[in-house]
Amino acid sequence: xxxxxTSNPKYFHKVVDCQYACPAHTDVPGYIRHIAQGExxxxxxxxxxxxxxxxxxxxxxxxPCEPACRRGRVEDKPVAICRLKRVAADNRDDVKHLLPVxxxxxxxxxxxxxxxxxxxxxxxxxxPLGYQCTIFEKFDVTGGLMRSNIPSFRLPPExxxxxxxxxxDLGVELKTNHPIESMNALLEQDFDAVFVGTGAPRGKxxxxxxxxxxxxxxxxxxxxxxxxxxxxxxxxxKNVLIIGVGNTAMDCCRTSLRMGADxxxxxxxxxxxxxxxxxxxxxxxxxxxxxxxxxxSPKEFVIESGKLVGMAFELMEYDIDDNGRITDQRTTGEVxxxxxxxxxxxxxxxAFPWIEKDAGIEFDKWEVPVVDEATFQSTRQGVFFGGDxxxxxxxxxxxxxxxxxxxxxxxxYCQGEDVADRLPDGQTLxxxxxxxxxxxxxxxxxxxxxxxxxxxxxxxxxxxLDIEVELGFSAELAAEExxxxxxxxxxxxxTANLCIECDACIDVCPVDCLTITHDGEDEDLRTRLSAxxxxxxxxxxxxxxxxxxxxxxxxxxxxxxxxxxxxxxCPTAAxxxxxxxLHHPHAKDEAGQPAVKxxx
Numbered sequence: 001x002x003x004x005x006t007s008n009p010k011y012f013h014k015v016v017d018c019q020y021a022c023p024a025h026t027d028v029p030g031y032i033r034h035i036a037q038g039e040x041x042x043x044x045x046x047x048x049x050x051x052x053x054x055x056x057x058x059x060x061x062x063x064p065c066e067p068a069c070r071r072g073r074v075e076d077k078p079v080a081i082c083r084l085k086r087v088a089a090d091n092r093d094d095v096k097h098l099l100p101v102x103x104x105x106x107x108x109x110x111x112x113x114x115x116x117x118x119x120x121x122x123x124x125x126x127x128p129l130g131y132q133c134t135i136f137e138k139f140d141v142t143g144g145l146m147r148s149n150i151p152s153f154r155l156p157p158e159x160x161x162x163x164x165x166x167x168x169d170l171g172v173e174l175k176t177n178h179p180i181e182s183m184n185a186l187l188e189q190d191f192d193a194v195f196v197g198t199g200a201p202r203g204k205x206x207x208x209x210x211x212x213x214x215x216x217x218x219x220x221x222x223x224x225x226x227x228x229x230x231x232x233x234x235x236x237x238k239n240v241l242i243i244g245v246g247n248t249a250m251d252c253c254r255t256s257l258r259m260g261a262d263x264x265x266x267x268x269x270x271x272x273x274x275x276x277x278x279x280x281x282x283x284x285x286x287x288x289x290x291x292x293x294x295x296x297s298p299k300e301f302v303i304e305s306g307k308l309v310g311m312a313f314e315l316m317e318y319d320i321d322d323n324g325r326i327t328d329q330r331t332t333g334e335v336x337x338x339x340x341x342x343x344x345x346x347x348x349x350x351a352f353p354w355i356e357k358d359a360g361i362e363f364d365k366w367e368v369p370v371v372d373e374a375t376f377q378s379t380r381q382g383v384f385f386g387g388d389x390x391x392x393x394x395x396x397x398x399x400x401x402x403x404x405x406x407x408x409x410x411x412x413y414c415q416g417e418d419v420a421d422r423l424p425d426g427q428t429l430x431x432x433x434x435x436x437x438x439x440x441x442x443x444x445x446x447x448x449x450x451x452x453x454x455x456x457x458x459x460x461x462x463x464x465l466d467i468e469v470e471l472g473f474s475a476e477l478a479a480e481e482x483x484x485x486x487x488x489x490x491x492x493x494x495t496a497n498l499c500i501e502c503d504a505c506i507d508v509c510p511v512d513c514l515t516i517t518h519d520g521e522d523e524d525l526r527t528r529l530s531a532x533x534x535x536x537x538x539x540x541x542x543x544x545x546x547x548x549x550x551x552x553x554x555x556x557x558x559x560x561x562x563x564x565x566x567x568x569x570c571p572t573a574a575x576x577x578x579x580x581x582l583h584h585p586h587a588k589d590e591a592g593q594p595a596v597k598x599x600x
Contacts, residue, residue: 001519001520001521001522001525001542001552002542003496003542003543003544003552004539004540004541004542004543006493006541009424009425009426009427009582009583010425011539012427012429012491012580013025013425013427013580013582014538014539014557015488015491015538015557015560015580016028016029016488016489016580016582017065017068017069017070017488018065018066018068018069018070018079018081018488019065019489019582020068021064021065021067021068022050022051022064022065022397023064023397023398023400023401024050024051024052024397024400024401024404025050025401025582025584026047026050026051026065027046027047027049027050027489027581027582028065028081028485029485029487029488029489029490030046030489030581031043031044031046031047031084031085031088032079032081032084032482032485033441033442033482033485033487034046034088035084035087035088035478035482036442036479036482036483036485038475040087040088040091040092040093041088041092041093041095041098043087043088043092044088044089044092044095045095045098047085047088047089048095050400050404050584051085051397051400052117052120052121052124052163052167052400052403053117053163053396053400054085054086054088054089054163055086055089055090055159055162055163056146056155056159056160056163056396057082057085057396057397057400058082058083058084058085058086058087058088058089058090059082059086059154059155059159059470060146060150060154060155060396061082061085061395061396061397062247062278062395062396062397063081063082063278063280064397065081065082066078066079066080066081066082069081070486070488070561071484071485071486073558073559074486074561075449077449077450078450079450079481079484079485080450080451080453080473080481083451083453083470083472083473083481084473084478084481084482086472086473087472087473087475087478089159090472091475095166096166096169099166099169099170100128100170101128102127102128102130102170102171103128103129103130104130105130105131105132106129106130106131107130108130108131108132108192108193108414109131109132109134109190109191109192110122110123110126110131110132110133110134110191110192110193110194110195110410110414111134111136111186111189111191111193111194111195112133112134112135112136112194112195112197113136113180113186113194113195113196113197113198114135114136114137114138114144114196114197114198114199114389115135115136115137115139115142115143115144115164115174115176116143116144116145116146116197116198116199116387116399117144117146117197117387117396117399117400117403118195118197118199118386118387118388118389118390118399118400118402118403118406119135119144119195119197119386119387119403120135120142120164120167120403121386121399121400121401121402121403121404121407122195122197122386122403122406122407122410123135123167123168123170123172124167124170124403124407125403125404125407125408125586125587125588126407126410126411126587127167127170127171127172128170128588129411129587129588129591131410131411131414132171132173133171133172133173134172134173134174134175134191135172135173135174135175136175136178136179136180137174137175137176137177137178138177138178138179138180139176139177139230140176140177141176142160142161142164142168142174142176143160143164144197144198144199145199145201145222145388146160146396147160147229148222148225148226148229148230149222149225149226149229149248149251150251151225151228151229151251151254151255151258151465152229152465152466152468153254153255153258153461153465153466153467153468153469154251154468154469154470156466156468157466179354180354181354182354182356183354183355183356183359183361183383184356184358184359187359187383192382192413192414193382193383193384193410193413193414194382194383194384195384195385195386195406195410196369196383196384196385196386196389197385197386197387197389197399197403198352198389199387199388199389200348200349200350200351200388200389200392200393201222201348201350201351202348202349202350202351203220203221203222203223203344203345203346203347203348203349204220204344204346204347204348204349205220205344206243206298206344206346208298208299208300208301209300209301210300210301210302210303210308211301213301213303213306213308214301214303214307214308214342216308217237217307217308217340217341217342218301218308218341218342218343218344219341219342219343219344220343220344221242221244221248221249221251221252221343221344221345221346222248222345222348224252224343225248225251225252225255228255228259228465233259234259235259235260236256236259236260236261236340236341237260237261237339237340237341238260238261238262238263238340239261239262239263239338239339239340239341240253240256240261240263240264240265240339240340240341240342240343241264241265241267241311241337241339241341241342241343242256242264242265242266242267242342242343242345243267243298243342243343243344243345243346244266244267244268244344244345244346244347245266245268245275245276245277245282245292246275246276246277246345246346246347247276247277247278247281248345248348249266249277249343249345250266250277250281250282250284250285252343252345253266253285253290253343254284254285254288254290255465256341256343257288257290257462258462258464258465259465261341263291264290264291265290265291265292265293265337265339266285266290266291266292266293267293267296267298267311267313267337268292268293268294268295268296269295269296269297269298269316270294270295270316270318270326271294271295271318271320272292272294273324274326284469287455287458288458288461295315295316295317295318296313296314296315296316296335296337297313297314297316297331298311298312298313299311299312299313299314299334300312301342302336308339308340308341308342309338309339310336310337310338310339311336311337311339311342312334312335312336313334313335313336313337314331314333314334315331315332315333315334315335316329316330316331316332317329317330317331317332347393348388348392348393349367349392350367350368350369350388350389350392352367352369355369359380360379360380360383361378361379361380361383362378362379368391368392369385369389369390371384371385371390371391372420373391374405374420374422375405375406375409375419375420376390376402376405376406376409377409377413377419381413382413384406384409384410385406386399386402386403386405386406387399387402387403390402404586404587407586407587408422408585408586408587408590410587411587411590411591412590422585422590423585423589423590424585425582425583425584425585426582426583426585427580427581427582427583428580428581428583429491429493429578429579429580429581430578430579430581431576431577431578431579432490432577432578432579433567433576433577437568439490439564439577440579441487441490441577441579442483442487443487443490443562443563443564443577444563445486445510445561445563446483446484448480448481448483448484450481450484451473451477451478451480451481453470453471453472453473454470454471454472454473454477455469455470455471456468456469456471486561486562487562488562489579489580489581490562490564490577490578490579490580491562491577491578491579491580492555492560492562492564492566492567492575492576492577493575493576493577493578494541494543494553494555494574494575495573495574495576496543496544496545496546496547496553496574497544497547498572498573498574499543499546499547499548499553499572499574500548500571500572500574501516501546501548501549501551502571503516504569504570504571505565505566505569505570505574505575506530507569508565508566508568508569509530509565509566510561510563510565511531511559511560511561512529512530512531512559513530513531513555513556513557513558513559513560514530514553514554514555514566515528515529515530515553515554515555515556516546516551516552516553516554517529517551517552517554518551518552519542519545519551519552522540525540525542525554526540529554529556531556531559533556533558534558535558538556538557538558539557540554540555540556540557541553541554541555541556541557542554562577564577
């Protein structure tokens, strides 16, 4: 094989599994080390560079980083990355003096439709560059689906107001109670570019027999949550069925309990392994005694004397192959489950009734705008989409990254540059060596299990709708959890011409991830490693020819725990532990301007 090209940032980036899995590529190990040192403000600001909303996402992020966490390959549970993000947000000092000071206007005006996470991320990146950003919001408050669809017992309004306020204070103009009802009319105004971040605001229907007769007691999940959030709905029936098992369904079932329901059942058509809801969302619902019932396919709404009294379900059986795919299904019976109200949480669709057919924006067969996945520009130049409005429902962190990339495109478009000609990712590597066997990070392996998040008691949490259930980690609990991080951004960097093939590094490696062997193709090399290579998606590191024998050093990055023992044992310093920093360009980088002050 050709020696591994470690000059390509993607190689080392992929080793930092949590950062690689994060759509916004947040420097997770970096901010965790700040927390370990009690530097909460520094941790917050490092976090904010990429994810914009550390306090919000520290509570409600869908956590794509955690399933990827290398700690999960050592034991059952990953580092509590999301909850540590909240620690930094909850314990930071005032950061207003660390935020960018907007320069004078550059003369360019950008309209942003919807005051949700995607539009706010765009404004966060463009306002410090002198763009006049105007956000149009149909409600009288900001936040979009973050405010209307995430219950306050998970995300307190004051956290939303605080972090959104930081962006508005950059000189962003906000027009609430100002729905955009015509794209053509908006395009006729004096804006140089338009960004649409309206989310996916239409819940899917379930048109079964009895639907119309029972309309008063059948609710669309996202509409019902919005109605609760804005205090238009204050109660629900005693027996409630939730149809669907995504995260919205979990918010609906837990909210129902706080609105007066005695019994709440979540009805799933398939087995649990096919659920869309996050594991922790399911656990939180079940802790509150929500019943989650599998293999029940909705058949009809049962009506008596013009009133909803229950739902009929077909009982399902499935054949599942070794790859976890359903190969066959059958109906084994039918059951009627009594209920007073039904909440439908079976998905969301985009809705753009305000975009005219002649606006020059092409839609696909699903009535979703055709959007370039790299530039986020629609088929009409100067009109960009992001978040759920672009590619359908995902989650907040995806919308934030969409906002970052759309801001790059808007900047380049407004400056008359090619929106597709973008800066590539970059990297820096810096040695962490401070002395003999001494490193600038905590490299000892901590065997503690994942820290348990303290919660408000079941007795107390239902007294009011806005009692935040998760209490957050104290500084003491955080101090324990941060030590579980394996510092995957501290890379083992090898210099082949210094190696004397003494095997000291191989002997000391606790996970047998190092092998000196004859060169060969990837498939062949994987059969000759000290320990089996089980993850073919993670590239092997292969050195150049070693000076003594011409063999190569092979490292399976997938199982390395970054303990530094190889570097400590090596007598010639062929191994070094170097901090990898990813440079993922945002609009400020394209403009060649710093946008965030260093923390004093």
